[in-house]
Amino acid sequence: MVNSFSKNVAPFVVTEIDLALKARCAGNIDLEFTHLENAHVIGQESTFWHVKVHILMLQWAARNSRVGEFLGQVARIIGAATKTAFGLVPKGNTGGANVSPFKVMPIKPEHQAAISRAKAGA
Secondary structure, three states: OOOHHHHHHHHHHHHHHHHHHHHHHOOOHHHHHHHHHHHHHHHOOOHHHHHHHHHHHHHHHHHOOOHHHHHHHHHHHHHHHHHHHHOOOOOOOOOOOOOOOOOOOOOOHHHHHHHHHHHHOO
16 A cells, blocks of 8 residues: 555656656666656655655666666665665665665755645645
8 A cells, every 4th residue: 555655756756757757768878877866755745655756766777787787776775675665765865876775865956845835635
C-alpha cells in the first residue's frame, strides 16, 4: 500500500524523472543524472520512490559504463529498501556514489517546497 506522502510526492518526483529522460534523449548524461539526484532528494522519504530512483541511477551507471556508480547504487538500493521506512535517510543527500550515503546535505528551497507540499497533502 502506498502511503499518502508517496502518493503526494509522486508528481514532483515524476517531473524530475521526465526531465532526466529528456536530458538523456538530448545526449546530456550529466544533466540526466542531476535530475535523478533531484528526484532522489524530493522522494527519498518514500520507500517506493527512494528505491525507484536508485534503480534509475543504477541503470544510468550501466548505460554509461560507470562501474563505481553502479556498485554504489547496488548498495544504496539495499539501504533504501531496508532503511527508508524507519526514517533512516540523510536529508538532502543526492544519492550518487560520489557522496557518502550517510551525509546530510542542504536541500534546495524548491525541493523543500515540494517535500513540504507533499507532506501537507497538497
